[in-house]
Amino acid sequence: MTDKIAIVDYGMGNLRSVANGLAEVGAMSQLVAAGADLMAYDKIILPGVGAFSQAMENLHGRELVGPLNDCVQAGKQVLGICLGMQLMCKQSFEDGIHQGLGWFDADVIEFPKTENLKVPHMGWNSVHFEKDHGVISSIETDNDVYFVHSYFVDCKSPQDILGTASHGQKFTAMLARENITGMQFHPEKSQQVGLKMLENFVNDAGF
Amino acid sequence: MLKTRLIAVLIVLEGQVVQSVRFKHTNVIHYDPIHAIEAFNKWAVDEIVVLNVDRNPGGREAFAEKVSHISRICFVPLSVGGWITDEGYADLLLRSGADKLVVNSAVHDLPDLVQALSKRYGKQCVVASMDVMRGGSNIPTVRVDRGRIDTGSNALDWAGRAVDLGAGEILFNSIDHDGARRGYDVDTLKTIARAVDIPVIAFGGVLTWDHLMGGLDAGADAVAVANQFHYTEQSTKKAKAFLARKNIIVRAEGRFGD
Numbered sequence: 001m002t003d004k005i006a007i008v009d010y011g012m013g014n015l016r017s018v019a020n021g022l023a024e025v026g027a028m029s030q031l032v033a034a035g036a037d038l039m040a041y042d043k044i045i046l047p048g049v050g051a052f053s054q055a056m057e058n059l060h061g062r063e064l065v066g067p068l069n070d071c072v073q074a075g076k077q078v079l080g081i082c083l084g085m086q087l088m089c090k091q092s093f094e095d096g097i098h099q100g101l102g103w104f105d106a107d108v109i110e111f112p113k114t115e116n117l118k119v120p121h122m123g124w125n126s127v128h129f130e131k132d133h134g135v136i137s138s139i140e141t142d143n144d145v146y147f148v149h150s151y152f153v154d155c156k157s158p159q160d161i162l163g164t165a166s167h168g169q170k171f172t173a174m175l176a177r178e179n180i181t182g183m184q185f186h187p188e189k190s191q192q193v194g195l196k197m198l199e200n201f202v203n204d205a206g207f
Numbered sequence: 208m209l210k211t212r213l214i215a216v217l218i219v220l221e222g223q224v225v226q227s228v229r230f231k232h233t234n235v236i237h238y239d240p241i242h243a244i245e246a247f248n249k250w251a252v253d254e255i256v257v258l259n260v261d262r263n264p265g266g267r268e269a270f271a272e273k274v275s276h277i278s279r280i281c282f283v284p285l286s287v288g289g290w291i292t293d294e295g296y297a298d299l300l301l302r303s304g305a306d307k308l309v310v311n312s313a314v315h316d317l318p319d320l321v322q323a324l325s326k327r328y329g330k331q332c333v334v335a336s337m338d339v340m341r342g343g344s345n346i347p348t349v350r351v352d353r354g355r356i357d358t359g360s361n362a363l364d365w366a367g368r369a370v371d372l373g374a375g376e377i378l379f380n381s382i383d384h385d386g387a388r389r390g391y392d393v394d395t396l397k398t399i400a401r402a403v404d405i406p407v408i409a410f411g412g413v414l415t416w417d418h419l420m421g422g423l424d425a426g427a428d429a430v431a432v433a434n435q436f437h438y439t440e441q442s443t444k445k446a447k448a449f450l451a452r453k454n455i456i457v458r459a460e461g462r463f464g465d
Contacts, residue, residue: 016304020279050329118406118428120331120375123209124253124458140462144210146284148331166208189284189306191248192461 013049021188085182228386259289278304325373400426
């Protein structure tokens with residue numbers, strides 16, 4: 001476990017919780033704000049809470065988009081959490097249309113406003129695994145994890161969908177392709193199940 | 208589907224977890240909240256709320272420091288509140304590891320602040336806590352400043368205002384029921400739960416697990432308990448098992464294979 005883990009610090013959300021979760025599973029991590037420093041790390045976590053457009057603006061403004069793409073190209077394990085997973089998608093329809101990092105062929109769309117469906121989707125809900133993956137190793141399918149979001153990922157490539165959940169409709173809760181993984185829920189706030197996912201991410205050499 | 212949440216509340220006074228009886232705090236339950244957090248994290252709780260009930264703001268930096276200690280071992284959502292009177296302090300609490308901010312007096316005194324926090328961090332980050340008390344007329348009105356000031360506002364109006372200001376949840380408490388061990392104020396709770404479309408958390412007065420059912424039957428989305436959860440071993444686990452037997456869909460503990 002000598003992998004160096006970077007948590008991308010781009011001014012969006014509670015990075016402390018992610019670092020706490022990693023520490024709990026025995027991993028040290030660093031908050032990294034400068035794109036030029038990212039290449040020095042083995043694994044990258046892109047967290048995030050807040051608005052999509054602001055997040056992309058921050059990533060561009062802090063010149064992090066190029067270095068993040070370089071990390072993916074270089075085969076580094078990259079994990080997006082919550083908004084971080086949404087940023088990995090092609091585009092979001094949150095307050096207009098905004099381009100994302102485009103790593104997954106997916107759109108980010110709003111939960112439809114209907115009677116009896118509370119938005120944001122907030123609380124513990126089960127995640128159903130759609131395929132095998134190192135990050136979910138030894139975790140059974142349909143465990144509960146903690147979600148907080150008003151927009152969800154609609155993935156156009158079924159083979160990239162690692163997990164799904166339901167809130168009024170089925171949506172993509174986890175994405176995975178090669179060295180890129182995304183989690184819509186908060187593993188760092190999802191008790192043993194979430195911590196196990198972080199531990200798998202930390203320990204697995206390659207998915 | 209979403210699970211019904213079971214929430215443990217820690218009432219903190221000068222760094223210690225205290226018992227709350229009609230908003231009076233005399234007995235210390237834990238000398239350090241970290242012990243309670245440790246236990247609840249093992250006992251299948253879904254969420255933790257920590258409230259600083261100090262009657263003056265002098266200890267709020269020390270409280271934020273406590274939050275940063277407990278957040279290190281808290282792997283469920285953590286909501287904190289008490290003396291959030293400016294954005295700087297809200298930011299400090301979030302940077303200390305809190306996931307949500309609990310506002311109470313601010314809904315009355317500083318509506319602009321509540322609105323600004325909701326805009327900046329999102330609705331899901333703002334929990335409006337409301338403390339009602341029945342006066343001589345037996346009509347509950349909302350009190351602020353740790354129950355000291357009667358706003359004269361009725362519960363329904365107040366809840367509506369909290370929603371308009373951008374709160375994402377309501378933590379409903381009754382000063383008459385707090386520590387009184389006769390269950391939640393279900394009548395008031397019912398009127399609020401019917402009227403707002405954000406989650407309502409029932410709080411104040413639980414002695415038996417049946418009282419939790421009273422809150423859910425009144426329309427609450429989640430149930431919260433303070434004193435009673437601290438007094439028995441495995442309390443939150445037992446409460447959850449009780450709810451499951453009553454066919455309430457609760458979060459199961461993590462299941463792992465090979």
